[in-house]
Amino acid sequence: QKEVEQDPGPLSVPEGAIVSLNCTYSNSAFQYFMWYRQYSRKGPELLMYTYSSGNKEDGRFTAQVDKSSKYISLFIRDSQPSDSATYLCAMSAGGADGLTFGKGTHLIIQP
């Protein structure tokens, strides 16, 4: 079992829909939970991060972390075609180690 599991999709939804992306993880030491967006052949860019459990909202994006269930989610409201990309969850226990990523979910927003 991988440390972080993420459904690779593709996930195709119509413009304006609410999108729900999620990851599960097994390492209880993870404290930082990130969502990255990656366009084709580009580097990942940070969308949002959360420390420990709870919710965080930034415009159309909401990140949720439930440490008791080891489950994190990203919600995108009023989805736009420009949101079409691969969304990667990533986690860290802090310290010097690199991030542990999910495999990414390929999201397609249909105009």
Place this chain on the structure above:
Amino acid sequence: DSGVTQTPKHLITATGQRVTLRCSPRSGDLSVYWYQQSLDQGLQFLIHYYNGEERAKGNILERFSAQQFPDLHSELNLSSLELGDSALYFCASSARGDFIPGELFFGEGSRLTVL
């Protein structure tokens, strides 16, 4: 533009060969991380250097090695290349030696194709 520069952008080589990938971190950043992204494994952490010293090691193969130079640029050396080494290799930089979210920036990657 993240400010992290990676060269070359694309590289095609043959099995058994050796290549070097280069990363220049953002100005002022002391940490360089290397990641490999393949279809099979996703994005995986390879190794982390901070101010010239190895700081943490991830899933890096023995055929791979890295170093960080006094000017803080880093090189990832891949030798005895196999077909399965074909992947995107990303470099990321940050100012500190420990992870701080929001302070890690990725380059555009180097795409390696092994034929």
